[in-house]
Amino acid sequence: MILCANHISNWDPPMLGSGIDRQVKFMAKEELFRIPVLNFLLIKFGAFPVKRGAGDRAAIRSTLKLLEEGQILGIFPEGARSKTGEPGEAKPGTAMFALKSQAAVVPVAIIGPYRMFRPVKIVYGKPIDMSALRETKGGSDTLKETSDLIMAHIRELHNQHRHSLPV
Structure with missing residues (x-):
């Protein structure tokens, strides 16, 4: 399963996985793994390093x-x-993973702000039907279409639920 969420804070990764009974794995920029205590926490919480902007094959x-x-x-399509x-x-990375795998793609809206005494809401949507896009030959047009579809679902969830938080 791929949980695709909007990204508003450094707290998003642990929050995204908070409503799931299984561990959620995350990509995190490799620079964060150079900080000893943070490296330990990132690995403990299921993160693995990625070289941003470089097409990191590993x-x-x-x-x-x-x-x-x-x-x-757990991934944040905006990057x-x-x-x-x-x-x-x-960015096209999330779309590539969605198309190259058979994983269910689940949109998630994170609605904040992360402030003292203010609630944060995590809304999990229904899996997106990717079958038609997975049947195409691919290419940059398909990646763009897939990225736009995923973000449209996230925006829809965000718009439906953002006014339901108490002020």
Whole structure:
């Protein structure tokens, strides 16, 4: 399963997995693994390093392998935190994993803010039907279409539930 969520805070990875009984694995930028205490925590919480912006083949192989093994991947299609708190544009990596695996793709909306005495809401959507996109030959158009579809589902969840938080 691939849990695809908007990204608003460094707290998103543990929050994304908080509603799941199984461990959720995450990619994290490799620079974070150079900090000794943080390295320990990242590994403990299921993160593995990725070289950002470089097409990290080892991270791609690791990700596809964990999906093939039936594990859960938590990923933030935008690739970075949103400065506005609104879901942004997706990078093609999430779409590639969705198309190359047979994993269920589940949209998730994280609705904040992460502030003292303010609730954060995690909304898990229904799996997205990827069958038609998986049958195409692929290419950059299919990656873009897949990325847009995933983000549209995340935005829809976000818009449906963001006004339900108490002020």
